Amino acid sequence: MLNQAHFQTLIATKAARCVIAAQGRRLVDFGLRRTHGYDAGLKAARCAYLAGFDATSNVLAGQRYGIPIAGTMAHSYVEAFSDELSAFRAYARAYPDACVLLVDTYDTLDGARRAAVVGQELAAAGQRLRGVRLDSGDLAELSFSVRKILNVARLDDATIFASGSLDEHGIAAALARGAPIDAFGVGSRLGTSADAPYPDMAYKLVDFGGRPVLKLSTGKATWPSPKQVWRCMTGRDQLEDYVGLADEASQADGQPLLVEVMRNGQRLAITDVATARAHAQQELAALRAAYRVLADPRQAPVQFTPALRYLREALTRKFVC
């Protein structure tokens, strides 16, 4: 239970931060090669999509969960040809409608110039170059030069796709510099949640045979009894969460956040991935900007109801001699 809830919460959170940073630009999950096993790769693809990513390069995840799949050419494709221009031309012939050329195998700017040649050849044949992909070096810096190369070749509608050691911080930094990047591939740092590889989430007994119980361990104390969390808008811009006993009346006209999803080992409802994705986007959009910023987001203060505090104090007195 904890293994599954914890990991998927972790990746969905990291992915949601990337979505916020990308300000509407297209995001593709590239994490499989660095996730912790294949199960993690599948779940990470699903969680990233739930949180607002547009696609995954994980083909099995696409098949299993109905997530759009996307990818560009591989470096090995380019290396398999005697020179880069021949590789680009062969790729354009094979994928005339989805031609995104990976330009950094040897040198990004040389690669971009060769991609522009192929783009003009496609245009002459009534087709079009979808874009190029940068995968190394200073992505923001390169994107300015590559955009110029494409525009001079009258390939203004060819997009720039960037990947390589990205997460929400890298995306935000590139866009803050005004980098003309249209889409991002996000891999290792998303699939492992590299800067925060686990949250301190726990799964503890709170009631046994109708008797509320708790744990008082230093730094790991728990609150007793089944609970509910109510979320309230207390001002134009201010959230407040109330934690109380599950059978208490609604607090401060708040919205209850906990929903029963399983009873007697049976799931009560199964939500498909599209519905869950729409729900996540709606909930994220409902949060005021101060709660959604990447650095030092505002946090909702958490209040505990008098009934819950009283119960905890009574139990604590019982167990601390």
Added chain:
Amino acid sequence: MLNQAHFQTLIATKAARCVIAAQGRRLVDFGLRRTHGYDAGLKAARCAYLAGFDATSNVLAGQRYGIPIAGTMAHSYVEAFSDELSAFRAYARAYPDACVLLVDTYDTLDGARRAAVVGQELAAAGQRLRGVRLDSGDLAELSFSVRKILNVARLDDATIFASGSLDEHGIAAALARGAPIDAFGVGSRLGTSADAPYPDMAYKLVDFGGRPVLKLSTGKATWPSPKQVWRCMTGRDQLEDYVGLADEASQADGQPLLVEVMRNGQRLAITDVATARAHAQQELAALRAAYRVLADPRQAPVQFTPALRYLREALTRKFVC
């Protein structure tokens, strides 16, 4: 391929560092609840055992890979009783031969005193308390007080097991303070390799149809052609690694490190976990101390053979205009 090789290398490395830090003390993998999915939990248990851990709390991994399983009581077991002493007595009745009591549910020192009571009751019945487990607070500090409580109760052979936010650094710090801890449970930080959640390992084309190929991307350039690595002892305390073409003669009388394990999709040999574990321990033991320390370990300098350097330069000239 990369997903599997990368993750298992990561966890085995982290686990080997814990083994070094523990200086012979017993280590148990507790990572499942925080690993990235259940597949990661299984593989992490296997890799930790390979690297020298003694057991895992992951019962499925025990069954699947033949790894010893181990665990102590849960906080929920203690909470299910009206008081801690009743819980300890019931557990001792249920597991008279493997009684390790978790003492921090309410207060570690009170819990240790109650464990000592049960230890004396077991002794009076001709049985013995195997030990106690600390799972929160300052583990090293508490271990001194708990050791005193046990010794005063003439339970000198009851062991102290510690867990809670540990990795090689926490283990080393506790032992450096002389903490009388006999065994460690290592969880989240091992199972996610929290301080280094992925290595920058890649899987790249080096040869296509007999033609050596390479990638020159900024910061991600590769060396062409199939290769071998030879490891040499160049002094009493000094390793040196030579990287060369696979068909070159052995370098500097070194030991070749790369071994073919698959041909035409068939594995050439299957190594069971016990053999792999013995091999890992032998290899680790063969490394001089300077290479095994946790902070700033000495690194073997890496030399590239003239033939490999010549090939790379020739190919680079070809691809950089």
